[in-house]
Amino acid sequence: MLNILFIGLSLSSILLLIALGLAITYGAMGVINMAHGEMVMVGAYVAVLSGIWLDANLLVAIPLAFVVTALLGLAIERVVVRKLYGRMLDTLLATWGVALLIQQAVRLEFGLSFFGVHVEGLGPGLQHVTTPAFLQGTFRLAGVELNAYRTFIILVTAVLATATWWLVYRTAAGMQVRAIIRNPNMAAASGIDVKRVNSMTFAFGSGLAGIAGVLISGIRTVFPDMGPPLVVDGFMVVVTGGVGSLYGTLLSSALLGEINALVAIGTNDILARAVMFAVVILVILIKPNGLFSFKER
Amino acid sequence: MVLKRRDFLKRSAIASAAMAFPTLTRHSFASEPIKVGALYSQTGGLSVAEKLLANGVLMAISEINATGGVLGRPVEVVVEDGASDPRTFSEKASKLVMRDRVSTVFGCHTSASRKAVLPIFERRDAMLFYQTHYEGFECSRNVIYSGAVPNQQLANYIPWIVEKLGKKKFFIVGSNYVYPREMAKVSKMLIEQAGAEWVADDYLELGHSEWSVTVNKIKESGADVVLSNVVGDSVISFYREYINQGMSHETVPICATVTSEIEIAAMGAEYAVGSYTSFPYFMSIDTPDNTSFIERFRAFVNDPRAVTYHSLEAAYFQVFLWKQAVEKMNDLSASAIREGVRGQSFQAPGGLVTIDADNLHCWLTPRIGRWGSNGQSEVVDAYPAPIKPLPYSAYGETEQSLFCTPAGLDSSRLSG
Numbered sequence: 224m225l226n227i228l229f230i231g232l233s234l235s236s237i238l239l240l241i242a243l244g245l246a247i248t249y250g251a252m253g254v255i256n257m258a259h260g261e262m263v264m265v266g267a268y269v270a271v272l273s274g275i276w277l278d279a280n281l282l283v284a285i286p287l288a289f290v291v292t293a294l295l296g297l298a299i300e301r302v303v304v305r306k307l308y309g310r311m312l313d314t315l316l317a318t319w320g321v322a323l324l325i326q327q328a329v330r331l332e333f334g335l336s337f338f339g340v341h342v343e344g345l346g347p348g349l350q351h352v353t354t355p356a357f358l359q360g361t362f363r364l365a366g367v368e369l370n371a372y373r374t375f376i377i378l379v380t381a382v383l384a385t386a387t388w389w390l391v392y393r394t395a396a397g398m399q400v401r402a403i404i405r406n407p408n409m410a411a412a413s414g415i416d417v418k419r420v421n422s423m424t425f426a427f428g429s430g431l432a433g434i435a436g437v438l439i440s441g442i443r444t445v446f447p448d449m450g451p452p453l454v455v456d457g458f459m460v461v462v463t464g465g466v467g468s469l470y471g472t473l474l475s476s477a478l479l480g481e482i483n484a485l486v487a488i489g490t491n492d493i494l495a496r497a498v499m500f501a502v503v504i505l506v507i508l509i510k511p512n513g514l515f516s517f518k519e520r
Numbered sequence: 521m522v523l524k525r526r527d528f529l530k531r532s533a534i535a536s537a538a539m540a541f542p543t544l545t546r547h548s549f550a551s552e553p554i555k556v557g558a559l560y561s562q563t564g565g566l567s568v569a570e571k572l573l574a575n576g577v578l579m580a581i582s583e584i585n586a587t588g589g590v591l592g593r594p595v596e597v598v599v600e601d602g603a604s605d606p607r608t609f610s611e612k613a614s615k616l617v618m619r620d621r622v623s624t625v626f627g628c629h630t631s632a633s634r635k636a637v638l639p640i641f642e643r644r645d646a647m648l649f650y651q652t653h654y655e656g657f658e659c660s661r662n663v664i665y666s667g668a669v670p671n672q673q674l675a676n677y678i679p680w681i682v683e684k685l686g687k688k689k690f691f692i693v694g695s696n697y698v699y700p701r702e703m704a705k706v707s708k709m710l711i712e713q714a715g716a717e718w719v720a721d722d723y724l725e726l727g728h729s730e731w732s733v734t735v736n737k738i739k740e741s742g743a744d745v746v747l748s749n750v751v752g753d754s755v756i757s758f759y760r761e762y763i764n765q766g767m768s769h770e771t772v773p774i775c776a777t778v779t780s781e782i783e784i785a786a787m788g789a790e791y792a793v794g795s796y797t798s799f800p801y802f803m804s805i806d807t808p809d810n811t812s813f814i815e816r817f818r819a820f821v822n823d824p825r826a827v828t829y830h831s832l833e834a835a836y837f838q839v840f841l842w843k844q845a846v847e848k849m850n851d852l853s854a855s856a857i858r859e860g861v862r863g864q865s866f867q868a869p870g871g872l873v874t875i876d877a878d879n880l881h882c883w884l885t886p887r888i889g890r891w892g893s894n895g896q897s898e899v900v901d902a903y904p905a906p907i908k909p910l911p912y913s914a915y916g917e918t919e920q921s922l923f924c925t926p927a928g929l930d931s932s933r934l935s936g
Contacts, residue, residue, distance in 0.1 A: 230732045237730075348568050349753050349786040351760070361766035370765050373732070442761060443729040444753040444786070448565060452727075487733040492724050493696060495733070 225367045227488050228481070233373040235480025236380040240438060241453050242460035242472050243380075243387055244431035249458075250467035251404050251424050253311055254304055257319040259457055260450025261326060262292045262429045266436020267445040268329060271350045275343055280355045281441060285379075288433035296429025300422045308407075308421070322450060330447040350445040358441070376438050383431060388469055390427075400424055404467045459499075463506050465513025475514055479503070553596035554589070554852060556581070556842075557616035559627030559637070564604025569782065569831075570629045572821075573651060574599070576835035577626045579820040590843050591850065598622060606636035613637035617646045623854045624649065624842055626835065631655065631698060638663070647854045649842060651834035653777075653799070655702035656911035659924035662854065664861055665881040666838040666873070667831055668800050670706040671913040673777050676886040677798040678710035680901050681745055681775055691743035692721035693734060693750060693758075700749035703777055705914040707747055719743050728754050731761035738772070739765065748776040755779050756787040759795070769794030780829035781895065789895035797897065799830040800884035801870035804896045813869035827895075828869075834882070837868035841875055872906060879924035881909030 241263060248256045269288040273279040279287075299321055307314045331337070332345040344350060358372045391397040399420050402410040411417045443449070460479060464471030479499050487495035506514060558577050560570040578597060585594050598620045600612035609628060616622050617640055625641075626649045628634040634650055641648045641662040653668035681687050690711050694700025704721050711718050719741045722734055735758075738746055750758055755778065762774065774795040781803050784792050803814065813836070818826045845860030846852060862877040874883040883906035889897025912923035915934060923933045 226736065230736055233732060234730070349756060351756060351786060351788050353788060354764075359764060361764075368766060370732075372764050442757060442764070444756045446753060484733060488737065491722055492728060492730070492733060496725075 225365075227484055229367065229369060229373075230488075231481035231484030232377055232477075233370070233480075234483050235477045236377045237435075237439065238456055238460050238480050239384060239473060239476035240376070240380050240435035241432070241457040242464075242476055243383060244428040244435065245454075245457040246461050246464070246467075246469060246472040247387070247391075247400075247431070248425055248428040249461055251400050252304075252308065252421055253314075254308070254425070255311055255315040255318065255458075256304075256425075256428070257315055257454060258299065258322040258325060258450075259318075259428075259432055260452070260454035261322045262296065262432035262450075263436040263439065263453050264329070264445075264447065264450040265295060265325065266292050266433030267352075267440035267449065268345065268350070268436075269433065270352045270437040270440040271445055272344045274352055281352060281358070281437060282355065284352075284437045285434055288437045289430040290433075292433025292436070293426040293430035296432075297422060297426040299429075300425040304425065305418070305422070326447045326450065347447060352440040352445065354441045372441055376441075379434070379438060383434065384469075384473060387431070391469060396420070396423070459503050461513075463503050463513055465510075465515040468513070468515040471513055471515030475506075551593055553594045554591070554846075555596050555598060555620060555622045557613075557620065557622045557625035557627065558597050558599045559602055559609065559612055559616060559625050560599075560629065561604040561633075562599075562601040566604040566629060570602070570604075572782075572832050573629060573835040575817070575821050576651075576832045577839055579817060580836045580839035582820070583816075584839065584843055590846050600627075602627070602633055606630075606632045609633040610636040610640060613640045613648075617641070617644045623647060623852050624857060626651075626839060626842075628652070629831070634663070645854045647842075647857050649838040651838055652831045653834075655699040656913065657698075657702055657915075658911060659879060659929040661858060661880070661928060663880065664838065664841070664875060665909070665911070666834040666841065666875075667882070668884050668886075669881055669909045669911045669913070670703055671910045672800060672884050672886050672907060673798045674703070674706050674710055675907065675913075676901065676903055677775065677777075677888060678707060678716075679714045680888060681747075681796075682711075682714040682716045684901070685745065685773065687745035688716045689741075689743045690716060690718040690745055690747050691738050691741050692718055692747045693738070694721070694723050695726045695728075695749070695751045695754060696723040697726060699751065702914055703749040704747075709914070718747075724750070724754065726754070727752060729757040731758050732765070734758075735761050735765045735767065738762075739767065744772055746772060746774045748774050749778060750776070751778045753786075755783045759787050759791040763791050780831075781827040781897075782829055784891060784895045785827055789891070789893055792891040792895075793893050795891050796888055796900075797891070798886060798888050800887060801828075801830040801833040801868075802887060802889045802897045802899060803828045804889065804898065805870050805887075807869075807871075809867065810869040833869050837866055837873055840866045840868075841873075874906060876909055878922055878926055879909065879911060881911055881924075883908060 245259050248254050266288040269291050270281060270284040273284045273287055303317050303321060307317055329345055330347045332342045354372055358375050361368045361370055391400055399415045402415060403417055407417055460472060460476045464475035482502055483495045483499050486498045558574055560574040561567045581595050581597055589595055600616055602609040602612055616625050624647045628650055629652050631654055648663045650663050651666045656669040692704050708718055776797045779797050814828055817828055818824055841861055841864050844864045845857045849856040849860035861875050865874040871885050876883060885903050885906045887899050887902040890900045891897050908919055910917045917923045923930055
């Protein structure tokens with residue numbers, strides 16, 4: 224039983240990893256960022272490329288991926304998203320377009336393949352990342368055999384979630400973000416530089432996605448199309464948890480991950496996914512704003 | 521990653537330039553090129569695998585042209601892109617057969633795309649040469665199946681696992697579509713015949729990459745061997761999760777039917793060391809024919825690290841079977857090719873192959889490979905000679921009682 228709970232926890236932590244960045248951008252800014260999955264993909268490719276070109280292991284790739292995807296997020300915010308605040312459906316379309324562009328850029332090696340230049344690690348093929356030796360295999364804890372890499376993911380996710388919570392609830396910048404979540408116009412009137420805070424928030428959310436990508440690259444295949452299914456999972460968690468609520472995101476990812484594991488052990492993965500979506504639909508029917516949304520004033 | 525992206529346009533331009541040369545100097549009708557089609561995904565999710573197959577076909581044709589073509593005429597390939605989409609495959613097949621008027625198309629990779637183009641080939645009476653190992657359960661007068669059918673991958677495999685590896689409890693795992701489920705059907709028959717049992721079978725969505733639960737189930741099932749019919753990129757995350765959860769191919773090996781040199785290269789060979797695959801062809805087959813084939817293929821795709829595998833070999837040799845059929849009949853029509861290709865043999869890179877006179881499938885030699893740390897297999901067991909393809913073995917077809925006959929499918933046997 225502990226075994227199943229552990230698997231559920233590891234599924235939850237992957238959901239949370241992806242949803243954390245989304246919860247911030249969608250919750251704080253009302254931007255449906257369809258390119259979030261591609262940020263994860265870029266993070267995964269940073270891990271692949273740093274393995275090939277820098278001979279660096281996964282741990283080095285984590286800060287690297289954060290920086291790369293945060294900068295990419297900043298650029299996207301400046302060029303595309305900034306013009307579309309308050310137009311939620313337009314951001315959906317625009318960021319979806321951005322997602323396609325990023326996918327193609329990786330697939331075509333930033334266009335270099337047209338000139339016959341091949342960047343090892345990019346391209347349409349499947350890539351893999353070698354996990355460091357101490358993260359391979361299993362170890363025993365309290366009589367349960369635990370998968371070392373999955374434990375590592377859970378720990379990193381816990382650290383990231385705590386850091387995010389601290390930033391949002393314990394710093395001045397976080398207070399500005401929370402003010403913008405509640406009422407952007409009032410926040411602006413109180414002297415908060417909404418544009419600047421928004422672009423920083425977007426960059427931070429993207430950076431989290433990059434870290435998620437590095438961690439996922441250790442257990443899954445890395446390829447240009449890996450993004451879209453991830454973003455679906457992310458939105459599922461955010462919507463169930465309640466937009467703009469970090470606690471909600473945390474709890475809904477735990478809930479959905481454990482449901483997935485329990486149903487999958489009893490039956491199979493295909494049914495587990497169906498049940499998970501059924502639960503999401505049920506939650507939205509009963510509490511349209513998610514489990515932990517703000518009370519509107 | 522060993523797969524290298526090929527600039528397809530560039531190469532086909534070179535190919536057509538090479539082919540245009542004879543046409544510039546042609547003097548008589550006899551040297552007019554023979555047109556054939558090549559229908560593979562050049563774009564989309566399946567393009568990684570299908571471009572390699574297209575390369576196999578194009579390489580065979582360029583070799584044929586270099587040695588004087590077919591019936592003294594050069595062969596011209598019309599390349600079409602199926603775009604990883606069965607409907608596009610069907611449209612492009614119509615285009616090839618009706619507008620380009622080719623009587624033969626080499627192509628398709630998935631069963632879905634083959635099923636989508638089948639009506640066109642049957643209605644217009646054209647021939648499709650199909651190289652991928654597939655689930656059987658098909659009997660068309662318009663398709664030459666040059667890849668393995670289930671009995672050619674499993675007939676020796678299951679008894680070998682039971683007797684030589686001493687395994688008694690199978691856990692069958694596959695992707696959730698027709699091929700793995702048909703393979704599982706044959707496997708279960710053979711497992712019971714061999715005096716072993718299967719403890720469970722589990723299927724995951726195509727492209728699924730979260731294996732924690734399934735590997736945990738395998739762990740707790742008490743199975744001592746895993747039979748894997750998982751396809752595509754899922755294979756990679758499966759093998760990695762398997763090792764990461766502390767499983768070992770030494771004690772509970774994964775025995776696969778799809779995992780080839782391609783997937784092994786993509787997952788990292790260390791995750792597959794000690795696991796097995798059953799295929800009629802392996803890159804490691806140590807014959808002068810195969811060594812030369814690998815060298816020529818690497819030169820052709822301009823990638824010194826390119827790998828070869830079963831479907832690629834079949835994509836290559838099926839073109840020569842077509843050539844022999846055309847030359848035997850001295851006729852390009854589909855009916856002539858169908859007649860001429862029956863019983864036709866060819867010394868392929870992996871050994872002798874023959875098209876069966878009854879069911880148009882290919883006689884192949886079942887082999888079992890054990891994967892090593894260099895990403896290559898060691899052939900640990902092989903039949904002494906090619907065996908007869910039985911596309912309906914899951915439904916009880918045997919050599920003595922054929923379901924797929926020269927007159928087409930004997931459907932009375934299926935219902936009975």
